[in-house]
Amino acid sequence: MDYSNMPNRNIMCIDMKCFYCSAIAMLEGLDVLKEPIAVVGNLQQPGSVVLAASPVMKEKFKIKTTNRRYEIPKDPDIKLFEPKMNFFIQMSMNITKLISSYVPVEAIHVYSIDESFIDLTGTEKLWGSPEEVAKEIQRAILEQFNIPSAVGMGPNMLIAKLALDLDAKKTGFAKWTYEDIPKKLWPVRPLSEMWGIGKKMEANLNAMGIQTVGGLANANLAELEQRFGLMGNQLYHHAWGIDLSNLGEPLVKNPSLSFGKGQMLMRDYHTRKEISCVLLEACEDVMKRVRQAGFVGRTITLGLSYSRHAMTKGFHRSKTIDVPTNETLVMYKTCIELLDEYFAGEPARQLSVRISNLEREHSIQLDLFDEGKPQRQLIGPTMDAIRNKFGATSLLRAVSYTAAGTAINRDRLVGGHLA
Incomplete structure (x- = not known):
């Protein structure tokens, strides 16, 4: 492979180690590298997921991300905390602000709450070599926020990310070049x-x-x-390590745009009636985003995973409708048809809905035999406008007030977790 014409910049990808645990440890005056700490979605629910675990928690107690609350040993040394999402977001913003004191804001691409890409090209005259700048940024974050980090560096975003994931997360720092690809990747x-x-x-x-x-x-x-x-x-x-994307562009480009929502249920949902309540809420959320983006879609997908104690596997099935839509109840009706066809009667614990095969809304065809369609086309945007102005729970369907509904409780969360 001829790399002579490939991008050759100084890109670093920095990841905050055990970010949630590190942030909590800073708040509580603990040492994240010495204390067994776990951040759990909800301490009151035995089945709640472990969102983050400190190194000691992983090594000594074998508890890691995706373990459950009930799997954590009852040890007096273990310190458990619920997430504080507003605090985590503020911490992430403060770290990005610190990084911006070394490079221009446009040279930073925040990839996730705990990971960012930074283009160090051109900073040599100010701060020294790219390696020195990267390590200085790591040192500053540790000194100011007491959060350890790992850095991968490369000539493009992809190689920087690979150097981080495959090398730096073990060593703290790694720099790869195109020539390293055959032996390291x-x-x-x-x-x-x-x-x-x-x-x-x-x-x-x-x-x-x-x-x-x-x-x-x-x-x-x-x-x-x-x-x-x-x-x-x-x-x-x-x-081959080739990535032509610019900073801020997605590394993996998916030409098939879609809108979806996945949700972990906080208890087992045993009946079709209970599951249909959450399905309607999920369809409402997805279709609101579809309408606001100006699309309609044809292919509707329902995914459902059963409790770990179930005797059968879950399913992931799609159905393509004849007329593209952005109506909540049309998507919901299709999801119910898929549920009725594939639901095995086992307790459900996770579901997802998605609409794809999209086209612009102006392409929607009128139906001479559906006199109520123009009125229905106004209902969705009207409900969206009310929720945008007065809040997501200002206008809800009746199912959200039942025991199976989740919209009211989830509105109190940030990123699916406690604020």
């Missing part, structure tokens, strides 16, 4: 260890005989494109 297996490849794609690539990133890099590009389209081309070039 290609041996990686399973494929899902590489950023941008999920379990489903890994299975598809394994079925083609591709087991390592090196195998992907040396696969037949035409065959990958025929099988996966644009994504196949992207995977092939990512395996």
Whole structure:
């Protein structure tokens, strides 16, 4: 591969180690590297998920992210906290403000609450070499906020991210170049260890005989494109470390736009009636975003996962309707049809809804046999406007006031967690 014409900037990707635990530890005057700390979604619910665990918690007690509250040992040394999302967000903003004292704001791309990309190109005359600047930023964050971090560096966003995930998270700092790709990236297996490849794609690539990133890099590009389209081309070039995106653009570009919502239920939902309540709330939320973005869609997808004690697996099924829509009740009705067809009667614990196959709203066709359609087209935007002005819970459907409804409780949360 000829890298001579490829981007060659000084990009760093910085990740705050155990961010939630580190932030809580700072607030409580604890040492995140010495204390067994866990941040749990809701301490009152045994099934609540562990959102973050300190290094000692992971090493000594084998508790990590995605464990449940009831799996945490009853040890007096363990310190448990609920998330403080407003505080976490403010901490993230303060860290970004600190970084902006080293580089222009436009050189920072906040990737998530605890991770950012920073373009250090051109800062040499002010702060020294890019490596020195990166380590200085790490030192400043640790000194000011007592939050340790890891940094990956590379000539583009992709390689910086790979250096972070595959190297720096163990060592604290790693810099990769294009020349490092064959020896550092290609041996990686399973494929899902590489950023941008999920379990489903890994299975598809394994079925083609591709087991390592090196195998992907040396696969037949035409065959990958025929099988996966644009994504196949992207995977092939990512395996070579090639990324042409600019700072702030998504590293993985998905040409199929969609809107969706996934929700973990805080208890088992046993009946169709209970599940349908949450489905209606989820459809309402998704379609509000679809309408505000000016789209209508045809393909509606319902996913449902059962409790871990269930005897069967969940399902993920789609249905394409004839006329594109952004009406909440049309999406809900389709989801109910999918639920009736595939629901196994087991207790549900997680669900998701999604609408795809989108087109611009102005392309929607009038139906001479549906006289109520123009009126229904006004109801959704009117409800959206009321909620935008007076709050998400100012106008709710009756199901939200039942025991199965979740909208009222979730409105008190930030990012799905306690504010």
